[in-house]
Amino acid sequence: MLGAIIGDLVGSRFEWNNIKTKDFDFLTYKCFVTDDSIMALALAKAILESAPDYSNLSQKSVEYMQSIGRNYPDCGYGIAFSEWVFSDDPHPYNSFGNGAAMRVSAAGFAAGSLEEAKLLSRKMTEVTHNHPEGLKGAEATAVAIYMARTGSSILEIRDYIEQHYYPLSFTLDGIRPTYRFNETCQDTVPQALMAFFESTSFEDAIRNAISIGGDSDTLAAICGGVAEAYYGIPADIRKHALTFLDERLLQILIEFENKYPPVMERHTRNVSVPVKRDETRKVSGEDRATLIENAVQAAEEDVQSTEADAEETTSKKLFNHLFEACNILRGPINQDEYKSYVTPILFFKRISDVYDEEYADALAFSGGDVEYAEAEEMHSFVIPNGCHWEDVRKVTKDVGKAIVNAMTGIEKANPDTLSGVFSSFDDATWTDKNKLSDERLKNLIEHMSSIRVGNKDYSADIMGDSYEFLIKKFADLSKKNAGEFYTPRTIVKLMVNLLDPQPGETVYDPACGTGGMLIEAIRHMHNDRLAYGRIYGQENNLSTSAIARMNLYLHGAKDVQVKQGDTLRNPLFLDRGRIKTFDCVLANPPFGMAKWGSAQFESDQYGRNLWGCPTDSNADFAWLQHMVKSMDPKNGRCAVVLPQGVLFHSGKEGEMRKQLVLSDKLEAVITLASGVFYSTGVSACILYLNNKKSHTHKGRICLIDGSEIYTPKRAQNELSLNNIQTLYDLYNNYTDVIERCKIVTLKDVEDDGFDLSVKRYIERKKQETIPPAVVRQNYFAALEAVRAAETKMRKLLIEGGYVHE
Structure with missing residues (x-):
């Protein structure tokens, strides 16, 4: 205002x-x-x-x-x-x-x-x-x-x-x-x-x-x-501006801001951060002088009360700066392609800024020894001559070629850690001047140069969260294929809560997308050092696997293994020729994937066809069986998002579901509200399996109906943190709740033909029965009211001359 x-x-x-x-x-x-x-x-x-x-x-x-x-x-x-x-x-x-x-x-x-x-x-x-x-x-x-x-x-x-x-x-x-x-x-x-x-x-x-x-x-x-x-508004500008208003106008402004709190502008880490006034802070005064004095004091308190940096706010503001790079690309670059340009350019800038920090620290530590500061062992990554961000920034002609050469040089100099992270974005045409002129690329470079993104500028959590916001926004822009690389983070959190990974345990995602599930698992373990080296992921899409590696790095998780390849045709995590097993397995694999290689899976050399082989038109049960085979035999747990069709489809899927139930690995089924996933109108569910069921859970399955537990939004339904806490509590309590949860035995499911449709089992509230005589009475009363209204309307129309007798 x-x-x-x-x-x-x-x-x-x-x-x-x-x-x-x-x-x-x-x-x-x-x-x-x-x-x-x-x-x-x-x-x-x-x-x-x-x-x-x-x-x-x-x-x-x-x-x-x-x-x-x-x-x-x-x-x-x-x-x-x-x-x-x-x-x-x-x-x-x-x-x-x-x-x-x-x-x-x-x-x-x-x-x-x-x-x-x-x-x-x-x-x-x-x-x-x-x-x-x-x-x-x-x-x-x-x-x-x-x-x-x-x-x-x-x-x-x-x-x-x-x-x-x-x-x-x-x-x-x-x-x-x-x-x-x-x-x-x-x-x-x-x-x-x-x-x-x-x-x-x-x-x-x-x-x-x-x-x-x-x-x-x-x-x-x-x-x-x-x-x-x-x-x-910066506090000093706000305080000065108030002095131009007379008492009448100032009183209105303060009254309005008391109801709709104003926002201060504060600069943090070279980023403009809005600071909203505490709603409990009100300004009052009997005259203009007092009003101005109190309003100025409130502005100062607004800023002082937020000196401790709010990481979420900072992350979102950093995200806004990163996302606004898309503004420079708009026009020649389709919005579906933004991630192929913004992601590698951000990572290139981050690597260069971290390198500069490490160089400055080493130089200070060595008393100015340049040779010591430039030594490879002083740096997380090697940056060859001519491949630093500042080298590219100096280029004015053939900027796209300079960007490609720098990224390629960094990849080649770091084959064990960065192989493919830039070149995987093969749809990015940096050197096509018909799409990206030198001027536009210079603008992009200068936009990214306006902030530093080193470790001292932004912590790994803030940097990673900003990138998570960016990935979500790319998903918003590209809903047609967003589900392939982005799972709503609250659903990820619910799955990780179910698995409850502990420091020292291994975690594996066979369809890891951008790495969000692995990141949430690391966070659940409070970034404990025992998690390092025990995080694994495989992703088929080349550029998405590169994004996953960047995402994990930006979140501070460097010692992880993310491999690129087709998990169902060519699983890459093996142990002496067998499928490697893990304590926690979680994934949101592609729904209903066709032409996935059923012929090969039918005689799978790794024995993953535990309960049979699905048709080549739908890989859902192939993913499930791969994940079950990847569970540690003694301690393995698995959480997987699948379409609800796996709960009731007949034929081959029905037979495989029967074997799933009889295995007594299935501990819980949670159906989710429709519209909470990108790019699909299919209703989904979470299956939670456990090789180490507690004694009280053996022979039983917790069925949770979450179809009405969601937060409606204009663009799509969402699961809030409160929503997932409600779902988790239903599982954790493991008891019947009318309209929400039912604990069934394997015999119950067998008697119902091994159908796991949750709504079949959930107990519903008894509906009030209205006697037929009352229904008839209400009907005739309503009919009489309609007739009376028609008579009155006709009378008014005749009196007004609009109709004739």
Whole structure:
């Protein structure tokens, strides 16, 4: 909210005296409040005073824009709006002026959802600007603020604005020489939003907006609202800005911020981190001086109370910086391909920055001995001459070739640890100048150069978590094949909780994707050193296996074995010619995989066809049997995600399921809600098997119906941490729960034809039976009410002259 006001203040002195540069004094005594701020605060007051369902928001908007606005007749109103403010009978006047967007920021800060942001914007805007362009400009602004406030990245916000509101096929540098004063929404809002999209901080966004000229205060007000929501406002700028507001306006702002807490901007590790005010901290005061004093004190406390770095916030902000590299690639590079470029370039930068740290430490330790500092044993990886990040950064021609040469050189110099981690991304065409010009690649290199990503800059956990966010975002962008490399992390956590791996135990994922399950297992063991060297994974996809290795490294797990190959046709973890066994086996293999090699599996040399061979159209039971064969005979546990069809399909699958049940390895079945996995509408389940069942669990299976245990989201259903805790508790308690859980015996399942459909066994609440006489009575009462309503309606239509007898 204050961000829009600051934009208005800073831009006020440039509206009729444009400046085409970012180099100017920011907040000075020459700045002043204009109609942009006054009307923005009037609408903030309307939101505060409207009904909870906002049904009277339009009425309140008129009321407060007039009652507050009339106190400032010389603040810069346009002619039509001035007449509206002072009219005794105000009506919308079909305007598409940018005033609709400049004063709507409160909608974005108050809204509880994207749809509510749109609703509030319309209700606040249509009382004046009922032209479609006016409504669109205000809505785009409110939506951008809401998305920025709720964690969307700049790229996500830009994508949404381009898809639903405006094409953004321009840059600020491109329009700056010719852009002139314009009061329309359609020629102000896109430019103001672009000033935010090209920014690196709150202040930088405001400077961007003013530097293009035009209607400076309005451009900066629109941009400032979004920038505040995304970055927060630096405490010193916030404190200075408050002094420009009179008591009436300051009181409204503080009242609004007491209900919708503001955000401070703090810089941590070269990254701008938003710090939201504690909701319990309220500001009050009887006069302007006291209000300002208390508001300034609150701003200082906001920053001081967050001096301890919040790792999750830092991870997300680092992720945003990494993900915004995609913005540079957009256009020539399809969004499905982003991961093939951003992933290796990040890893290249990380290796170089870590190398520099190790060099500096060795140099200091040796008293300046360069030869000692350059020795291979002083470094995690060898970087040959000409292959360092800074070497590539200096290149201005054939940049793509320089990137490829550097990555190839690093791979060759580290054959045991980095073989294939860069070259596996064979769909990345770095040297194709028709796709990636030298200029675009230089921009990418400079964007990544703006932050350091060494061990001292970001811990392995923060770095790894940021990369996890990045992988998830790639999955969001590429849902058609996302399930192949990304499993929702809460489901992974539930599986690891079931397995409960302990330090010293071995963990294996035969379809490891990007390594998320192995990482969660290491975390479950609290990164204990006994986990090192005991983590194994195999992944068929070449680039995904490289991502897994990078992901594990970025999380600090270097001593792991991830191999690339087809697990069902060619298992790579063997022990004296037999399938190697592990304490914990977990996976989310591809659902219903066809043409997987059933002919070879039918006479499998490793004896993995324990219970039979599935058809070549569905490998689900082949994966399951491979994992069972990989379980340690004495202590092995297995958790696997499979489609729910494995629980009830007949034929070959039915016979194999019978053998599974009779083996008494199956300890629990958990069905999951539909829509929680990417790229598939198939409902899934988790099978938990145990070679060392407790005495009380032998001969029994815990069946859990989790189909209604989820958190609905707009894009797809999710399992929250609370949801998975509920599911885990149901298993851990191992007792019947109506509507949720049933403990069945092997005899129960045998009597039901070895069908494991969970809903068949779950006990349901008894439904209340309504006597037929009551049903008939209710029916005839309803019918009579309908007839009475029809008679009344017909009478009214006749009286109104709409129909005749």
